[in-house]
Amino acid sequence: MSLPPLLFALLMWFIGTAAVVWLDSRPRHTFKNSLAVCGVIAIAATIAVWFYADDRSASGAYVGFGAAILIWGWHEMSFLMGIVAGGSKEPCPVGATGWPRFKAATATVIHHELAIAATACVLFAITWNQPNQAAPLTFLLLFVLRLSAKFNLYLGVPNLSDEVFPEHLAYLKSYFRVARMNPLFPVSIVVGSGLAVWAWLAAEAAPAGSGAAASATLIAGLAVLGVVEHLFLVLPLRDAKMFRWAINDKTAAEPAKYE
DSSP states (O other): OOHHHHHHHHHHHHHHHHHHHHHHTSOGGGHHHHHHHHHHHHHHHHHHHHHTTTOOBHHHHHHHHHHHHHHHHHHHHHHHTTSSSOSOOOOOOTTOOHHHHHHHHHHHHHHHHHHHHHHHHHHHHHTTTOSOOHHHHHHHHHHHHHHHHHHHHHHOBSOOOOTTOOGGGGGGGGGOOBOSOOTHHHHHHHHHHHHHHHHHHHHHHSOTTBHHHHHHHHHHHHHHHHHHHHHTTTSSOOGGGGGGGGOSSGGGGSOOOOO
């Protein structure tokens, strides 16, 4: 396994996250223009995924991975800007537990989750039976990691790490729980680590320098980053501090409160 794909995965994750944080922390009247411009970029990235679907080279894998990150970033922006989230913008009902609480929480994010699922289907459709699967696999992994993080926040973790959570979505924090541990967390770590090891072994088994090796290495790197992000939910460390410098309005760096 070569080092460049791992560095590329780390760089794309870091720059992509910082860009989303910066755009989301700008004045709200800029949101529609930002989302429109990034939407055009996401469309161009989708076309690139289709164009490079039959590319077996390492460069094709880089293009697919980078395109998936760009498309994912656009979806994250639509959510964090409050444009595509869910039909409900209400906080968790007082005293709600079990199914009522889950139903209320789902209503706040369901539109966004469906949009991501639809995009994943599109990416798999335009690369069906093609050798370059970097884009759909990357996007699917991001989706799985996102769902896992959301469910862990819902069930309860020691460290919510919500310093850069936008104030206009503060009602979502009422569905988070602070708890020492939840049954899903160790499963998330084991599955995420297993995916990283599987991708690592696939990269080792593939011909050196091939698109398959590069794709598997990129996926392995992303899976490791996902596991690390999950660990921040239980460690006394704040991963959000890494991106406070990217916040356009420094007053937004304070944790959003919901009363």
